[in-house]
Structures are given as C-alpha cells and as structure tokens.
Amino acid sequence: xxxxxxxxxxxxxxxxxxxxxxxxxLGIIIGNASVITMVGVGQxxxxxxSDQFESLGPNVLFVIPGSSESRNxxxxxxxxxxxxxxxxxxxxxxxxSGVAPQLQTQQAVVYSNRSTSALILGTTPDxxxxxxxxxxxxxxxxDLDVQRGTRSxxxxxxxxxxxxxxxxxxxxxIRIKNISFQVxxxxxxxxxxxxxxxxxxxxxxxxTMSDQIxxxxxxxxxxxxxxxxxxxxxxxxxxxxFQITNLLRLRHKIVTDDDFxxxxxxxxxxxxxxxxxxxxxxxxAIAGISLFVGGIGIMNIMLVSVxxxxxxxxxxxxxxxxxxxxxxxxxxxxxxxxxxxxAVGTLxxxxxxxxxxxxxxxxxxxxxxxxxxxxGVSSGIGLFFGVVPARQAAKLDPIVALRSA
Amino acid sequence: MKTIIRFEHVSKVYGSENTEVRALSDVNLTxxxxxxxxxxxxxxxxxxxxxxxxxxxxxxxSGSYYLDGVDVAQLNDHELAHIRNRKIGFxxxxxxxxxxxxxxxxxxxxxxYAGIPLPQRQQRATEALTRVGLANRxxxxxxxxxxxxxxxxxxxxxIVNQPVLLLADEPTGALDSHTTQEVMAIFAELNxxxxxxxxxxxxxxxxxxxxxxxxxxxxxxxxxxxxxxxLAQVTVAAV
Numbered sequence: 001x002x003x004x005x006x007x008x009x010x011x012x013x014x015x016x017x018x019x020x021x022x023x024x025x026l027g028i029i030i031g032n033a034s035v036i037t038m039v040g041v042g043q044x045x046x047x048x049x050s051d052q053f054e055s056l057g058p059n060v061l062f063v064i065p066g067s068s069e070s071r072n073x074x075x076x077x078x079x080x081x082x083x084x085x086x087x088x089x090x091x092x093x094x095x096x097s098g099v100a101p102q103l104q105t106q107q108a109v110v111y112s113n114r115s116t117s118a119l120i121l122g123t124t125p126d127x128x129x130x131x132x133x134x135x136x137x138x139x140x141x142x143d144l145d146v147q148r149g150t151r152s153x154x155x156x157x158x159x160x161x162x163x164x165x166x167x168x169x170x171x172x173x174i175r176i177k178n179i180s181f182q183v184x185x186x187x188x189x190x191x192x193x194x195x196x197x198x199x200x201x202x203x204x205x206x207x208t209m210s211d212q213i214x215x216x217x218x219x220x221x222x223x224x225x226x227x228x229x230x231x232x233x234x235x236x237x238x239x240x241x242f243q244i245t246n247l248l249r250l251r252h253k254i255v256t257d258d259d260f261x262x263x264x265x266x267x268x269x270x271x272x273x274x275x276x277x278x279x280x281x282x283x284x285a286i287a288g289i290s291l292f293v294g295g296i297g298i299m300n301i302m303l304v305s306v307x308x309x310x311x312x313x314x315x316x317x318x319x320x321x322x323x324x325x326x327x328x329x330x331x332x333x334x335x336x337x338x339x340x341x342x343a344v345g346t347l348x349x350x351x352x353x354x355x356x357x358x359x360x361x362x363x364x365x366x367x368x369x370x371x372x373x374x375x376g377v378s379s380g381i382g383l384f385f386g387v388v389p390a391r392q393a394a395k396l397d398p399i400v401a402l403r404s405a
Numbered sequence: 406m407k408t409i410i411r412f413e414h415v416s417k418v419y420g421s422e423n424t425e426v427r428a429l430s431d432v433n434l435t436x437x438x439x440x441x442x443x444x445x446x447x448x449x450x451x452x453x454x455x456x457x458x459x460x461x462x463x464x465x466x467s468g469s470y471y472l473d474g475v476d477v478a479q480l481n482d483h484e485l486a487h488i489r490n491r492k493i494g495f496x497x498x499x500x501x502x503x504x505x506x507x508x509x510x511x512x513x514x515x516x517x518y519a520g521i522p523l524p525q526r527q528q529r530a531t532e533a534l535t536r537v538g539l540a541n542r543x544x545x546x547x548x549x550x551x552x553x554x555x556x557x558x559x560x561x562x563x564i565v566n567q568p569v570l571l572l573a574d575e576p577t578g579a580l581d582s583h584t585t586q587e588v589m590a591i592f593a594e595l596n597x598x599x600x601x602x603x604x605x606x607x608x609x610x611x612x613x614x615x616x617x618x619x620x621x622x623x624x625x626x627x628x629x630x631x632x633x634x635x636l637a638q639v640t641v642a643a644v
Contacts, residue, residue: 005517016505315501318462319562320490320518322483398462402497 003328010333024301025341027294028378032345033352034287035374036366040353042280044364049272051363052193053265057132058234061241062263063089063227063248080252080259083206083222088251089229090126093243095236100127101224103209109202110175111163118159119201120176122209130230133198138170138185141205145184149207154185158199176202177213192361237264284370291374294341295381302334302389306396313393314401327394334386335379342378346371408471409570409601410436410459415468417454417624428454429465430624436603438569441596443612443633444605446621453574455621456605460493460572461485473569490518494563494571496604498578500555502547502562508534509543512562519566533561537591553584560591564600571595573604577611589614609636 014021065081086101103122108115127133128140135154145152153174160169160183169183181204190198204213210222231240241262248260263271306313313326321329350366357364417429429451436442446452457463458470461477470477473492480488489495494515502511512530521529534543537557547555556576563571573592577585589611596602596616604615612618613633620628 002520009517012505311499311501312503315497315503316514316518317486318460318489318495318497318501319515320486320566322486324483325486325518399457402462402499402501 003332006325006328006332007336009329010336014333014336020301020305021337024298024337025344027297028291028338028341028381029294029345029348031287031291031294032342032374032378033348034290035284035377036346036349036370037352037356038283038287039280039370040349040364040366041356041362042276042283043367044353044357044362045279046273046276047365048362049276050269053268053272056265057230058265059231059237060130060265061229061231061237061244062268063229063244064261064263065225066259066261080220081224081227082220083210083224084220085248085251086124086224086227088247089227089244092247093240095232095240095243096229097232098126098130098230100124100130100228101206102127102226102228103206103214103222103224104226105214107177107213109159109163111169111172114163116159116162118156119196120209120213121201121203122206122213123203124206126230127203127228130228133190134188135185136188138183140185140187141203145205146207149211150205151179151181151208151212152184152205153181154187154203155183156187156197156199156201156203157189158197159202160186162200174202176204179212237266288377291377291381294378295338295385298334298337298382299385299388302330302386303392306330306389306393309393310396310401313396314398317396317398318402323394326396327390330390330393331383331386334390335382338382338386339375339379342375345378346375349374407438407473408435409438409440409473410434410603411469411471412458413469413471415458415465415470417451417458417463418466427624429458431468432624432626434619434626434629436601438601439596439599440617441593441602441615442604442617442619443615444603444619444621445607445609445612445636446627448607450621451624452605452621454624456572456574456603459570459603460495461488486518490515491566492569494566494568496556496559496563496571496573496576498575500547500552500559500579502555502558504547507544507546508539508550508558508561511547511558512565515562515566529565530561533565534558536564537561551584552580553587556580556584556588557591560588560595564595569601571600571602573602575606576604577606577608582610585611612636 063081083101086099089096090099100123105120106117107120109118123141124146125141125143134140136157138154140154141152153176155163155169163169163174164172169186172183173180174183175181187199187203192198206224229240229244231237241264244262249258252259316326353364353366356362412432412434415429415432416427419426419428432455444452444455454463458465461472464478472488475488477485477488503514506514509527509530512533513526516526516529531543534540537560539554539557539561542550542554547558550558577588580588592602592604593614606612613636615633618628618631618633618636619626620631
C-alpha cells in the first residue's frame, strides 16, 4: 500500500477519535513546550548574567578574600583583605588605574519618620570611575571625606526616592545606625547587578564605614569585603592580575595557599557561562523527562487502541492487509500524534519564552536548535513508542481478531 | 471445468500434544468454479476451521490446499495477504464494516490494499454498491444503514476485487428472515453471474437456497455432495 494512503487512513482514524487523539498528544505538547521554554529561559539567564559582567567593562578586576579552594571548605570567608592591601595595589601596581575597596553591610536607614533597610557600602572616590557609576546630582565621596572620615552619604536613586519622595535630598540629614549623615549626592540610576539593586544603596566613605558602622573586625587592619580594580586598559588586565597576585602574596606572606582570589571580567564570564550552561542542561533534562513521559503516554494509548480495534485489524487482514501494512498504519498514527503534538508544543513553548522575556529582565530567546531537537525528538519518540503497539497489532491473528465480537 | 478449492488430506491440529484437538482430520474436498455450496454441520464439527483454511486465514497442519491451482501451504504471510486480497471475498456474520468510513470508503478498502488508483476505486466501488442495490447509499456511514443494508455493503466490498471465491461465514446469522431472503437473493444472483460462492451456515432454510451442501462432523466430511433437498433427512439423522 502506498504511504500516502496510509497517512490518509491514519488521519481519518485519528480525527474519528478527536478527544482521545488530543489527550494522547497532551503529554508530547507539554513536554515539547517545556523543553523549549526551559532552554530559552536558561539561555536567557546566561545572556543576562553575561551582559551584566560585560557592562562592567573589559578592564575590571575583582579581589575577593579566600582562595577558590578555601571558600569551598569554610562557610565564613577569612577576613584578610584590608584597606592597606588596596592602597598598596594603587601605589605599587603600575598597570592599575583605579582601586576601589568596598566594605558593605545591611542597615536601617532613617529620614525623619521614614525608615527602610538598605545596603551601606563604604568605599573610596575611585569607586565611581572603576565601576563607571557617577552621581546625577551633587558629588560623590571625595579623598577628603575618606581622609577625615566625614559623615557624608551619596544615595542610590531608588533609596533617595523611597526616603525623600519628590523633595530634594541634597543637604538633608539621614540616620544610619543612629549616626547622622549628610546627603552630598544622588547617584544616577544604574539598575540591578546580578539581582542586587545598585540603586538601593547608600555610599559612604570607607573610613567612616569601618570606624563607625562595622567596627574594625580584622586583625590585619581595616577589613574590606571586596576590591574593585580598573586596569589601565584591556591589554594590561593579564599583567595587572599577575602583579596584584604577587603583591598580595608578598603582603600576606603566603607560602602555599592563597587567601584571596583575583578575578578578571573574563574569569567571571567563564564562571557565569559554566553555571548557566549547567543550569540550561539541567532544565532541558527535566523537560526532556516530561517529553519521554509523553512518549510513554502515546505507547499506552496506542496499546489500548490496538485492543479496542482488534476487529478492525482482523478485517483489514482478511481483505488483504499484510503485517507490514498494519505495522506501517499504526506507526504512522503514532508519528502523526507525536509530530503534531510536537508542533503545538513548540508554538506554546515559543509563546512561553516570549512571555518570559516580556515580564522578566531575562532576554529569553527561542533557539532554533532547541526547536529542531524538540520536534525531532518527539517524532522519534512517536516512532519509538509506536513500534511496540504496532507490532502487537501486526502480529494479531485475524481469526481471533474477527471472532472477538 | 476449473477447480477453485482442492483439499488433499488436510488436517488441522490445535494445541500441544497433551491438549491436542483435531479440528480437521484428513479432509478431501473439491469445489469447482461456479458452484454455490453450503458447509454445514453441528458445532465443533470443524466447519469453521475449514472455512478459515479455505479463506487463507489459517494454514493446514498437514496435507495440501490448492486455491485456484496455487498451493497455499507454501506461501508466506505477505503472499497470503495478497491471495486474500485478490482471490477471496469475505462476508462475515457481524458485517465488520469500519464505522468511521462511508459505505463507499468501506467498499474501496480492499482496492486500497491492492494499490488501485483512486478514480478507478471510486468507479468500481460505485458499480459494486449499485449491484447490491445501494446506489443511493454511497455516502452513508454503517450506523446510518439497516442490518441488511450493512451486509449488502459487506458483499459489495467482498466482490469489488473480482475474486474467484466468495466466502461467507454465517452471512445471515445477524439478520431477520425478511432481510435474509434479500441477502440470499444477492448471493444467488452473484452465483448466477459466475462467482463461486461458499458459505458456512447452520440454518437449513439458508442452506436449502444453495445448490450443494457439504456436511461436516468430527473434523471430517461425512457427506461431500448432498443435494439441498435431501437436507432434512441428514439433519434428522444428526439429531
């Protein structure tokens, strides 16, 4: 029998039983939609994180306390990174153009009768050029502020709004941990960095931070959480990383294990790429399982259908259908169900991805590879899970089949 | 005259050694072209098994069966399917029409498996349905037809590939006496036009309308060539 005739016949059978056909397809539809959505979201997350690091600029480096190994072992990072380290880097490493040590903690911030919790970030004037983050109004922390430990604060855009509303915060006094600070500047809106809203932050001089807010907690000097560094240009990033590492090893008298890590933007991108890649694979695997379950659903319904259609199969054999004809007929039915389910699922998946990219910052995209794989896999699943019921149908003894009335 | 069916020492054994059932035991039987014959016998006599072997749905355990000169025992599944498609037309007690197809489409089905192109299929299906008096029911589904009409569709389906043998298994078993007459008239007419007809039945009123009765008992042919008019004495003897 011609394949076109088999397809026509299969379509006729499937449309005669619309409800069941739809239910059978449902598993594949859901599986396919979730594969495409999950892969799209995973890749969107990857792109989002990459974009964030890209936006830092290619010549940014970070020094964080603890080696990548020791941070795996201990919950609490050793507090070995100090303000003095940052100063040494600034003065002794020639390939560095700016050094911004940061010390941060979460605190209540109060203005008149309004109170909110915000991140308090102690830093130096270099923070602004290193992180390319400038004030919109007023001024940022100056060297003099750091030197004297003044109680000056530059507010992030969102924080300024939540404390002051529409009135002008410049020159006003706010209280952080019950200490009065004068507002000297309002930062421009910067948006979130890796999920942390950089506009909901109060920026104060590092010395004020360590002396009056956190207290000196490190035995080595003024502790910092983090040092952001700008290399002179993109080409000197590698040299800067090498020089900073050597300098810090000398300063920390390190013989074996580093108690700090110097990361470049490239390192960070690599880490993000690895994490997001693993996330995407995990999401795809979970979605793949549902696709597989959908395939089993097809097999299940097809097996029931073979039972139910024994008489039809017997009759077809009696009037001249060979085993191959019956086999092909049932396999085609399964493939049509799977392929159609795959197509509908793909449409829903594309819709889901579009919705995610509309309501979240993730720039989720539909990857053509994901679509092709999902549709290919679901048709393959139809073939694979269709074979067992189809063989059962083909092997049916026509006499038994016809007598089963 | 051409021989359509020839059984030579045909036996059919079901089950394994311990639970062996000899459904057919050394049966010899010949049916010539153009005959109109009924296979009769009490239940368990082997008439259904004989019917399955004649229809190439089942193969004999031993012996030879020649259908239209071809030794069927030697054929594989594919060739058997081909024989069923081209040489035999089946009519069943339960009609066995596909509910999702129209009368026309049901009749076209054997031609689909024969690989006949659509226009020719439509033309021949229309002719066959006209021949059984259903020219005005071409597009009705089986559930829109009466039992007699459904059986006539099944007959049209059986003759549409111009088989050498029309094989009917209790064709009137599901019909009332009036429609039985109608359907039997069609069989008589088809036979008159030259088609060989063999039917299995247990109704003597039906068998009486044929021209030869083959009587089975205990897997053997007791009376290979009984005149339908002598049926009464055999039936009485059997009881």
